[in-house]
Amino acid sequence: MADHHPTLGPSSFWAQANALLRKNLTFQKRNMWTNIRLISFPLFFCILFVLLQKLVDSQLNNADNRCGCACVEVSGNGQCQRRECGLQYSTMDQASSCPIPNPPGWPALLQIPGPNYRAVRTDLFMSADLPNESCRSTGSCPATTFFTGNNQSLGEILTGSMFSTSFNTNSSDLLGSLATNVLGTETYPEGYNYIDPAFASALPIYNVQSQCSSNSTSSVLINQPSITREIEIRCVQGLYLWRNSSSEVNAELYKGYRKGNLEEKINEFVAAYDFLNSDGNNFNVSVWYNSTYSNYSAGSPMSLLRIPRSVNLASNAYLQFLRGPGTKMLLEFVKEMPKPETELRIDLSSLLGTLFFTWVVLQLFPVVLTSLVYEKQQKLRVMMKMHGLGDGPYWMITYAYFLVISLLYMLCFVIFGSLIGLKFFTLNDYSIQFVFYFIYINLQISMAFLVAAMFSNVKTASVIGYIVVFGTGLLGGFLFQSFIEDESFPRGWIITMELYPGFSLYRGLYEFGQYSFRGNYMGTDGMRWGDLSDSTNGMREVLIITFIEWLVVLFVAYYVDQVSSSGAGKSPLFFLQNFRRKPPSSFRRPSLQRLGSKVFVQMDKPDVNQEREKVEQLLLEPSTSHPIICDNLKKIYPARDGNPEKFAVRGLSLALPRGECFGMLGPNGAGKTSLINMMIGLTKPTSGTAYVQGLDIRTYMDTIYTSMGVCPQHDLLWETLTGREHLLFYGRLKNLRGSALNQAVEESLKSVNLFHGGVADKQAGKYSGGMKRRLSVAISLIGDPKQGCLYG
Incomplete structure (x- = not known):
């Protein structure tokens, strides 16, 4: 069913990164209208501020509010020959604009x-x-x-x-x-x-x-x-x-x-x-x-x-x-000091922009969060790992992908706001704005990676994400800002509140708004780097807090991801793995637990006992030709809701020789899916273990994935990618490239009858259930894996 490449080895770091990057760019192109709607959100606020600004300016600088004038010399026909303007001819409302x-x-x-x-x-x-x-x-x-x-x-x-x-x-x-x-x-x-x-x-x-x-x-x-x-x-x-x-x-x-x-x-x-x-x-x-x-x-x-x-x-x-x-x-x-004639100037973007622009920047958080949770909910992340995608390439490309999207989003926001003349952007130094936005969006992406580990449902994550967006803006505008402006409020408590990233964002935007408002009112510049040394300017502490938090949150997010990225996960002390000895060339001797279990299994059928003894004998040998060995593998689900604990797999011992196609039959609840989930790393065994190519599934699952092909029980596909794009992505993960990649993709599509009639270039979300199943089979076999699992 797939082209054979006997010399094909595991893909390199950069090959995996290239595969994921190409897939993300294709996925992004498919979501063009979603991106347009996302970018239109900040542009809407910018245009709204411009329209409101024109309305306010027209009211502030009408004749009733300009410096008052009066006719001081009238001709014989009653026409005014000379007019004078000044404070003496002005009402209280007009006086503030007069020259004095x-x-x-x-x-x-x-x-x-x-x-x-x-x-x-x-x-x-x-x-x-x-x-x-x-x-x-x-x-x-x-x-x-x-x-x-x-x-x-x-x-x-x-x-x-x-x-x-x-x-x-x-x-x-x-x-x-x-x-x-x-x-x-x-x-x-x-x-x-x-x-x-x-x-x-x-x-x-x-x-x-x-x-x-x-x-x-x-x-x-x-x-x-x-x-x-x-x-x-x-x-x-x-x-x-x-x-x-x-x-x-x-x-x-x-x-x-x-x-x-x-x-x-x-x-x-x-x-x-x-x-x-x-x-x-x-x-x-x-x-x-x-x-x-x-x-x-x-x-x-x-x-x-x-x-x-x-x-x-x-x-x-x-x-x-x-x-x-x-x-x-x-x-x-x-x-007072003398003053020239002035116009009443109130910049709405500086006055109200802190709240609305907080919503604009935070809008990216639920977008990144739901994307990460979607991969987790659909088990696409695990599927990619099963086909050889390492954590390093995944983190580098995914992080860089979201960073580029966020940077483009913020650049469009700042450039558009500047072009239409919002003082919030034009008066403040652009280099300070770039540093602030760059650090914060990095912190925001890191927070999304960390928070994504807490959710497994996209709808729930989306609701919580948007609650965070609007809740942060409202709390910042109606609570946090009052603390900032209250000089008697302890500065230490303000810094403590800024440890919450949303308040750090609000404080930074608040400082931009204050400096641009004052600069517009007084006809001076907004915030410059020298202003960061001002004791009343909170921008310096915000930059320090967000930068340190970015590094800390990114590290914690990576650690949590390694521990909980799949059902099997890793040991909380996985980072000590480098200090362990290398994988042994021969298997361990049977454990006391396994030897002691002989008393229990004497009542099993003869073929079961024979298989168990075969496994124990193979484990004593320095090497074996059996690529898959299960050693007393057990899975017990804990008691819940008053029900007793559930034995899903009862001490399975099994050895599969090379080249054998093995199938499992049994009624519902027999443990077939639980066994395969343990073999492919979706769940962790309660006790016992299994060896694939001599590697323990409890410790070396990432290495095992490089030689494994899996067709899962449920179709794990991107709805907006075509069948061909799926196979191109997974083929690159299996180190296929150039003409060999295109050939393998075409043969895989033909082998599952998805090549003709334009089906290969149709989005997977529009496939029927049978077509999705055939595509999943083609994905599992591309690249000629050494061993594979097909279950359904």
Whole structure:
């Protein structure tokens, strides 16, 4: 049934690699539409971002949001002769885009808690010096500040001179005179001081005094190019309370911290001062301030917190302590740097790309995973090993195959995203992107090899794979990112979470998004290699973690694969096999177990006993002409679900001489399939062993496969490969090449009646059951194996 090649030897490493590579490329060509659908997934997101970006840009930069303009000179016929644009003609929404060559100076303010949030005596705050909670109902609660240090009397002197006793203004220089008062606000700060939100808001501004009179509210008119409005100035009493140590201050400040939306638990303080070892010759102070408000400026964590006034109060108080109350260090204003006219720019790919691009990259994981599990489920991996494919060529070609597919996938993604102008790609250094994506997709492929060992069903693996994809993205966007942005969250825990590869991917994409967003907003570059040294940049640790994990996971995946790649598997200590002695040239003497079994088998039929004695005699000889010898081979399936253990094969001893065609007959459950599964390495014997060409099936199964041909009980075929492509692949594994390969394939197809009528070039998935069976027979006989198994 097959062409004979008496000099044909085992195929080399590169011959096996060539066979598998050709098969994979053919298989890939058959799945062209699947690849197109796979690549269209990231392209869809890129196009979606472009369309959304155009929509957002059109809304951000329409006339209502551009710097305001007005006609300043009108002709006699009513037409505008001259228009001017600038901050003075702009609304609050337009002002942010205007050029500001001379930014206004605003009085420095304290961050004063709102009346309902000011510190009072509650169940959590039992200190007697705090005001009663009833003051919240009347809005008369003081603004409380703590102070501590080594010298309480000095602290009392300093804090006593911080507040003014009255509110003074000068209409000719209103803003300048406001700076002489201690003013504060409850409005949230913003990321710039071109327009101070305290003066643009309808909320009052507080004047902090040591005591407030009954009529302690006044109004002032603010007349600036960007703001013209009347501001209410409301007196609030300043209260300084002594605490014995900085730890006490920390404890009370933390209790009043703004925790979520539980407003009834909020008990806020203005600030706190630790004067440490200050005295008449030395001034040393630490200032606590409330950073909670940094997260409320249009979602920006870069808000300009109101700290200068707190520092000025302490410094000014110490200066007056040294030089007398007539000496004053005035903090006149805070002002922003000049700015040119700008457009509102929000890059959606940088803002939202972290989540969506995490899904894009992780999309490859279930693709690789299901491909590996498919070979395992269909027993195609074992079938290839039976026909001589070693683990080395399989791992090298399969890994490289998935790596090339992943690289092409990522290159298409990055190149397409760059061509259509997504800032996420164009602003960040492409070399950093390449290194990051290259390391991660290698880690992802290694993880797929490792996880594939845990599954034997493609549907289950596919479902779990896609749960991992979408679950990782959602957990990263709604949980992990909040930890990254929380400066108080321990960095060690973030690194621990990044040990999960999905979070490492999310963190790397998050850093790309942050740098491209900031670069687009400020008109600068995105991430460069020098930025990796920045303490706030997590990319360096991500690259280190993913690189180390790639090597570790790849090693563990290979080890697990060697132990569990087939039913027989290998010993967990298989790597010590190189230290063993070489296979003996003669068989072992009969074991005690086998000799002891004679008592048990005396009741067997005479031909069974005769065969057993023949095997024992052959095992005593230094060599034998029998290529297959079974030595007391047993297979016992363990008890399960209350059923007793099942004896599938009861101590079979058998010797087959060369050239003999041996067939087994017996009813269902007799053990025929179990025996052959042990002989071809699908299952491991419970006890006993067998020798093929003098090699023990428990130890040298990989070597035995090079001389064995197997036609399994069920057809193990690739649905999308043709009959000819199957035979070409297995023929190359048997070291056939060139004209000899083509001849052997044609003769094999003719011998099983699959050559004519175009059947040979028809996909195996479209074969009938009988045609698949004939193809399996042809596969088992190609290359003229020295021994073979045909069972069904």
